[in-house]
Amino acid sequence: MSRVNTVLGPVPAEELGLVAVHEHIGYGMPGSELDTRWWKTPEQRYQETVPKLRRFHELGGGTFVDATGICNGRDPDYYRSLSAKTGVHIVACTGFVGGDTALAHFADAEVDYLAAQFVHEITVGIGGTGARAGVIKVGVSRGGRMTDLDKRIYRAAARAARATGAPILTHLAIDAENAIAIFEEERLPLHRVLFGHVDDGVNADKTRDVWIADQGGRIGFDTFGYETELPDPPFWARPRRERLDHFLRFIGDGRIHQVLASADANCSPLGWPGVEGHTVNYLFDDLIPDLRAAGLDEAAIRTVFVDNPAAFLTLQP
Amino acid sequence: MGHRTTPTVNTVLGPVPAAELGVVAIHEALLSVVPGAEHAWDVTIDRAEVFETLAAKLTEFRTHGGGTLVDRTGMFHGRDLRLYEALSRTTGVHLVASTGQGPEELLGGYFLTPQTNPPTPWPAGKFAELFALEAAEGMVVPRVERRGPAGLVATAATRAGMTATDESLFRGAARAALATGVPVSVRYGADVRHDLDVLLDEGLPADRIAVGDLDLDRDLARAAAFEVAGRGAYAVLDHLGTEGEGHPTDAERADLVAELVAAGHGGRVLLSVGATGVAKGHPGNDLPYAHLLTGFVPLLRERGLDGTRVRRLLVDNPRELLTVRAV
Numbered sequence: 001m002s003r004v005n006t007v008l009g010p011v012p013a014e015e016l017g018l019v020a021v022h023e024h025i026g027y028g029m030p031g032s033e034l035d036t037r038w039w040k041t042p043e044q045r046y047q048e049t050v051p052k053l054r055r056f057h058e059l060g061g062g063t064f065v066d067a068t069g070i071c072n073g074r075d076p077d078y079y080r081s082l083s084a085k086t087g088v089h090i091v092a093c094t095g096f097v098g099g100d101t102a103l104a105h106f107a108d109a110e111v112d113y114l115a116a117q118f119v120h121e122i123t124v125g126i127g128g129t130g131a132r133a134g135v136i137k138v139g140v141s142r143g144g145r146m147t148d149l150d151k152r153i154y155r156a157a158a159r160a161a162r163a164t165g166a167p168i169l170t171h172l173a174i175d176a177e178n179a180i181a182i183f184e185e186e187r188l189p190l191h192r193v194l195f196g197h198v199d200d201g202v203n204a205d206k207t208r209d210v211w212i213a214d215q216g217g218r219i220g221f222d223t224f225g226y227e228t229e230l231p232d233p234p235f236w237a238r239p240r241r242e243r244l245d246h247f248l249r250f251i252g253d254g255r256i257h258q259v260l261a262s263a264d265a266n267c268s269p270l271g272w273p274g275v276e277g278h279t280v281n282y283l284f285d286d287l288i289p290d291l292r293a294a295g296l297d298e299a300a301i302r303t304v305f306v307d308n309p310a311a312f313l314t315l316q317p
Numbered sequence: 318m319g320h321r322t323t324p325t326v327n328t329v330l331g332p333v334p335a336a337e338l339g340v341v342a343i344h345e346a347l348l349s350v351v352p353g354a355e356h357a358w359d360v361t362i363d364r365a366e367v368f369e370t371l372a373a374k375l376t377e378f379r380t381h382g383g384g385t386l387v388d389r390t391g392m393f394h395g396r397d398l399r400l401y402e403a404l405s406r407t408t409g410v411h412l413v414a415s416t417g418q419g420p421e422e423l424l425g426g427y428f429l430t431p432q433t434n435p436p437t438p439w440p441a442g443k444f445a446e447l448f449a450l451e452a453a454e455g456m457v458v459p460r461v462e463r464r465g466p467a468g469l470v471a472t473a474a475t476r477a478g479m480t481a482t483d484e485s486l487f488r489g490a491a492r493a494a495l496a497t498g499v500p501v502s503v504r505y506g507a508d509v510r511h512d513l514d515v516l517l518d519e520g521l522p523a524d525r526i527a528v529g530d531l532d533l534d535r536d537l538a539r540a541a542a543f544e545v546a547g548r549g550a551y552a553v554l555d556h557l558g559t560e561g562e563g564h565p566t567d568a569e570r571a572d573l574v575a576e577l578v579a580a581g582h583g584g585r586v587l588l589s590v591g592a593t594g595v596a597k598g599h600p601g602n603d604l605p606y607a608h609l610l611t612g613f614v615p616l617l618r619e620r621g622l623d624g625t626r627v628r629r630l631l632v633d634n635p636r637e638l639l640t641v642r643a644v
Contacts, residue, residue, distance in 0.1 A: 031427035032425070033460050107353075107422075161386075
């Protein structure tokens with residue numbers, strides 16, 4: 001039986017449709033909730049979010065994977081209402097965007113405690129919401145190298161993935177030697193891991209995407225749309241043509257079954273201004289037309305946006 | 318005839334005339350939650366149960382003569398303003414809540430690795446603004462609303478020694494206190510003189526500063542307390558009832574208080590239990606707030622401190638500290 005945990009309950013992977021595999025309803029660094037400069041009324045949050053999800057659905061989007069970690073403003077009750085009202089499947093994650101987003105209670109915890117947290121959120125639910133996590137988020141802290149805490153989180157994620165069959169999604173794929181060593185020690189097959197953000201402007205040159213793929217890892221080109229051509233680009237932006245060429249080169253070498261693509265956009269950011277004009281619908285408005293123009297056929301597009309994410313997200317206990 | 322404003326203290330139910338505070342427990346915790354523990358799979362926070370536990374402890378404190386309790390856990394360690402408002406209304410104990418946070422290890426990534434390149438930790442000026450808004454415009458219920466203004470700014474230095482970000486927190490706390498008229502309460506790191514100097518360096522008068530944790534280490538307590546009081550700041554013995562494992566006994570604390578009073582520092586000593594009313598994500602302690610009155614005051618009387626002197630420690634000194642200064 002194919003099963004994927006969404007915030008409204010398990011669904012068959014066959015029903016996911018087109019998947020945006022690395023997105024955010026709203027992301028904020030832990031502590032940003034204390035700073036009123038970022039606060040929005042609930043009316044404003046729904047107003048900024050619902051039209052984007054509705055449009056995503058109308059354009060053929062089926063599933064939205066929210067990659068917001070435990071202490072980053074993750075809000076499963078809100079996601080449940082959004083999913084029920086827009087018809088978009090929403091997958092929430094357990095885990096942390098990086099060690100530097102884990103608050104003291106988790107930063108001081110042992111691997112087994114972190115693993116128990118992840119397993120609980122995947123098998124029982126997140127807090128009292130009843131929503132089960134469908135994917136485990138891990139990542140590399142700011143600074144470019146995995147910290148000791150990052151490594152504990154990766155190891156805990158690997159154990160939770162083995163115990164539950166849930167996949168792992170990473171923030172950044174730099175310092176991958178350390179990450180892969182941990183996954184191998186924990187005997188987690190690398191096709192259960194999506195190594196994300198190989199395409200961002202800061203880290204693309206430092207990321208060994210081919211090397212990771214050669215060992216069986218899945219590769220996330222998932223910051224599409226963060227372009228230097230934007231009026232006010234973020235520091236991780238990259239020239240549009242350069243990212244697209246990177247992606248086409250990568251799949252051209254026979255690796256199309258290992259790639260996933262997404263926009264990493266915020267519907268309504270929580271603790272930062274966000275990037276004006278950048279939404280999940282970049283996938284429909286820009287990326288898929290660019291891929292067609294580059295000669296990808298419908299089967300190839302289906303592989304990237306439907307089949308690959310379905311295989312990745314299916315719980316494999 | 319000029320208009321005279323009654324001196325007030327910021328409580329969770331609004332400004333209260335300073336003369337009404339009565340006996341004050343100056344360094345306590347109501348609900349104490351390690352940052353992040355509210356998301357933990359094995360932590361349950363049943364607010365009705367928390368209320369019942371805290372109400373019983375506050376009522377016991379009041380029964381033994383307590384009037385006001387200060388929660389010095391700051392803005393990011395379980396502070397629950399609506400619960401505290403209900404507790405104050407129900408028990409009749411004035412509750413003073415704090416803004417501030419720290420030490421560094423308890424901060425969220427928003428302050429330490431912000432989404433800028435490079436991710437530079439927050440400087441003192443930004444902390445000052447964050448804390449001052451809470452003391453002037455009201456304390457936040459995150460992403461929902463502001464409630465009443467904070468009664469003090471609380472922060473702490475890392476035990477092993479003040480870090481660069483701890484210093485920003487201290488300087489920010491001092492600036493917020495100067496801007497709003499509320500006092501600062503700190504726990505020091507490795508060097509009490511150094512840490513106090515950081516606050517004084519911002520131009521904050523010594524009598525707006527309370528330094529805690531002075532009676533934690535049996536060997537250091539005496540020198541630290543004399544250092545702080547001697548420089549005009551409030552020396553807070555805030556672990557009354559915690560004995561053994563390197564801590565002084567209450568008898569030794571009472572001896573120290575008597576010494577401080579005899580040396581003329583009676584106007585710069587404060588006392589508290591440092592109880593954790595309800596602890597989540599850490600063991601806390603199960604000390605009663607009332608131990609200040611039931612356990613410690615008798616030891617002071619045994620050492621010859623009369624009613625006036627005891628009242629000075631429990632009523633007058635905290636009232637002076639907590640009274641919001643005109644700015």
